[in-house]
Amino acid sequence: MKTRFTRREIVKQSLALTGLGVMGLPEWQIPALAQNEELVPFTDVPDDFGRQAPGSTIRLLDIRDIDGPYTDKDDFYTVQHFDQPLIDSDSFRLDITGLVDQPQRLSLSELRGMGEIEIDAGYECSGNSPRVIQGLASNGRWTGVALQALFDRIGVKSEAREAVFFGSDSGEETVDFRGRPYEIEQPFARSLPMTDDAFASGPLLAYALNGEPLTRGQGAPLRLIVPGWYGVTNVKWLSQIHLQENRFLGKWQARWYRTLWAEERGGETIWHETEVSRQRIKSVIARVTRVSNEHEVFGFVLHDGTSLQSVEVSIDNGPWQQATLDRSTSNPFSWKLFRFRWTGASQGEHTIVSRATDVKGNVQPTADELAIKQTGLEDHAQFPRTVLIG
């Protein structure tokens, strides 16, 4: 485990944040451990959890260490399928091609000139799961240009039905066509339909995270962020946007990021094969702490931006009890931090679990209820944790 913040460091941190007042960062309601506050150990975390394989550029967030609404750039979870390209931001140009009034090659400063927006967005890799103690998730404040503003500015033709976002990273793929393999070189790419619905959450081309330029691992100098969608949508090292009429069928859009569901309907099994897009509502207990005899359960919720109805906690299969949402993470697409005061915790091992519900009635399912989902992605099941009270 990493070293915890001392109280002095917490004070320093909040002063540093006050210095960023222009960004209007809200007060941190949930600081790191306060004085006399102790971490209660989880018994479900492997000893070597979070240890990065040497040379690996994949990084997990140790969720026990969450110490505020925004994940630090050096802790932010990191995933990609190929190498991390190194792109010079001065010579960088974004190509916009296809069904536009004029193809464009835009520099970062030209993009900035189109107006700057900021949005809080938390997301997870659709492969995030109990196996990695839900460490493929983070939350950030993103700065960039609104995709809609860019499209309005350059003029998109009315036939355009799909915007395809290409990264600068690419790899060899084997594409199957009727049992026959074709070897091709393909960049990482994802698409968004040109519908109001896909643009409703305010997707942006981001160049900064928490007020600082993106790091190489986060996709510098420019990436797509689609608030409320799974991580795979957020194309890093963006190099080109292509507007087209046809559906885009690249590997990462149409083949690799899919989910197979089996539904029983009137004694029949109906199969669904769907793409990974909006985040399914999930809550996770991240840590339990103790100050003398008081215990607190702390965690986060990820969702698609639909307002939350409740976050509840159950101890040892007992009744669901309301947790409190933290004010600092009330923006629609932010992850939501929550806490729950656990009174009367007795010595020994306990199982605790959380459940989130939104106002549209989406309830985080149990693992049993989610068993209809046959493939591993989009695992948003309730995640029971075990703690040992000493």
Ligand SMILES: Nc1nc2c(c(=O)[nH]1)N[C@H]1C(S)=C(S)[C@@H](COP(=O)(O)O)O[C@H]1N2
């Ligand atoms: N160019 C590019 N963008 C990419 C990927 C990639 O392999 N290449 N991986 C995607 C996946 S699967 C995830 S989960 C997120 C992770 O974003 P992060 O590393 O900023 O957390 O990036 C997405 N964007």
Ligand SMILES: [Mo]
């Ligand atoms: Mo991912």
